[in-house]
Amino acid sequence: MNTTVWLSQVQSLVSLGFISLFLVLELGLVWALLLFKIANHFTQGNAWMLAYRFWVRVYALAAIVGLAACVPLLIQVGSLWPGLLDRIGDVSGPLLAAAILTTFVVKSCFTGAMLFAQRGLSDLAHTGVVLMVALGTTLAVFWALSLFGWMQTPAGVGFLNGKYYVTSWYEVVFNPSAGWLLLLALSVSGMTVAFLMLGVTARKAASLPADDSARHTFRTGIVTGLLSVLVFAVAIAGYGRLVTEHQPAKAAATSAYWQSNTPTDLPLIGWPDERESRTRGEVSWPEAGTRWLGHDNAGNPLGLDRFSGMHPPVALTFWSFRLTVIVSVLMVIAACGGMWCMRRKYIEHGDMPAGWRHMFSGLTMLGWLATVALVCHVLAGLAPFVVNQTVTFLEVAASVKPMHLVFGIAAHLVVYAVLLAGFFHLLRHGMQYGVVPVARRRGRA
Numbered sequence: 001m002n003t004t005v006w007l008s009q010v011q012s013l014v015s016l017g018f019i020s021l022f023l024v025l026e027l028g029l030v031w032a033l034l035l036f037k038i039a040n041h042f043t044q045g046n047a048w049m050l051a052y053r054f055w056v057r058v059y060a061l062a063a064i065v066g067l068a069a070c071v072p073l074l075i076q077v078g079s080l081w082p083g084l085l086d087r088i089g090d091v092s093g094p095l096l097a098a099a100i101l102t103t104f105v106v107k108s109c110f111t112g113a114m115l116f117a118q119r120g121l122s123d124l125a126h127t128g129v130v131l132m133v134a135l136g137t138t139l140a141v142f143w144a145l146s147l148f149g150w151m152q153t154p155a156g157v158g159f160l161n162g163k164y165y166v167t168s169w170y171e172v173v174f175n176p177s178a179g180w181l182l183l184l185a186l187s188v189s190g191m192t193v194a195f196l197m198l199g200v201t202a203r204k205a206a207s208l209p210a211d212d213s214a215r216h217t218f219r220t221g222i223v224t225g226l227l228s229v230l231v232f233a234v235a236i237a238g239y240g241r242l243v244t245e246h247q248p249a250k251a252a253a254t255s256a257y258w259q260s261n262t263p264t265d266l267p268l269i270g271w272p273d274e275r276e277s278r279t280r281g282e283v284s285w286p287e288a289g290t291r292w293l294g295h296d297n298a299g300n301p302l303g304l305d306r307f308s309g310m311h312p313p314v315a316l317t318f319w320s321f322r323l324t325v326i327v328s329v330l331m332v333i334a335a336c337g338g339m340w341c342m343r344r345k346y347i348e349h350g351d352m353p354a355g356w357r358h359m360f361s362g363l364t365m366l367g368w369l370a371t372v373a374l375v376c377h378v379l380a381g382l383a384p385f386v387v388n389q390t391v392t393f394l395e396v397a398a399s400v401k402p403m404h405l406v407f408g409i410a411a412h413l414v415v416y417a418v419l420l421a422g423f424f425h426l427l428r429h430g431m432q433y434g435v436v437p438v439a440r441r442r443g444r445a
Helices: 003-041 047-079 084-116 123-152 169-173 178-207 212-246 248-255 314-343 354-362 366-380 402-433
Strands: 157-160 163-166 266-273 278-285 385-387
Touching: 003 047, 003 123, 003 178, 003 212, 003 366, 003 402, 047 084, 047 212, 047 402, 084 123, 084 163, 084 169, 084 385, 123 169, 123 178, 178 212, 178 314, 178 354, 178 366, 178 402, 212 248, 212 314, 248 266, 248 314, 266 314, 314 354, 314 366
Parallel strands: none
Antiparallel strands: 157 163, 266 278
């Protein structure tokens, strides 16, 4: 394995993973804020508006951190992978420009009005602004996912002299992976926000008396969590079927299927050993893997032996997918427990048992764990190619000293750790003290 390429991949994966944390949080929260605004229209009292005022601050913080984290990634594209844009520039250039332009328009025109112009707009007009922010954020995410999807399932292009050129923009934008990746992003963002709401509400219940806004937030988290996990199950099944057709090496690595034309048992747990081409401590489901493997023209399942070493890292691909599934199952169990708490009206009475509070508090960032695992599976499963079956990471990597990359990774980790610590500190401050209104008076600061 080329050390420079491997370290460059690690640095890019770290940056993409960090961005994805706040991207899914921003995407999920903006739709939750729209729900709060709509619910406020059709109910009496200000409970939904109080929930909106608290969570809009979390959204603003996530949006700022996510936007700032995009800058290092754009720099890495040119510094770590200088040959990439030369190969796919005709495809990636317009899609990246569309994502950046959409983000700029949303942030400059609508996000500012949503955050700072609520008092100057009617309630209906401000709700319309929140809707535009939600649609714009989703569209910006779609442009980025369309590019990532195209890199996994290239469509609407020709390949000449080592470079891609576009033959159909419709097929490029709406490539086979784009829709499934968007559905995965929306469902994971819903899962992330749902458990963040449950965890924050449980933590606040330990020190502050529950009010109507906390009860509404808790119910919203439970319903959103259950629905998001169900949608995620559909999305992951659809994406898995797509992988078997377009990325058979990734499908084989996910199932740790080493030898073609052998029994297609599906390993549930175990540790893949690439040196010996076997899975240690395997616990499998007999004959359950055929559906999730690629097949040749004769209908025989394709194992890792058919790809001559040009397959993803098996252990990372194998366990990142299983971690995603395990987290999803935990979310279903926790959400069902939350439904039981709702039926017992613990939140209404403000007497949620300490065990339940600790459980929901401990699962606050469970959605982020699912996000990181999913990002690892999608991106690591593409290796050693950066564009499926054509352009490899080795072809487009820069010549950088490994020690420089080690220092770069360490610096990124330190900065990201500081940003995460700041985010959690401000979130904890909001949970302790709530939303403190600030009155403005003319002539005074």
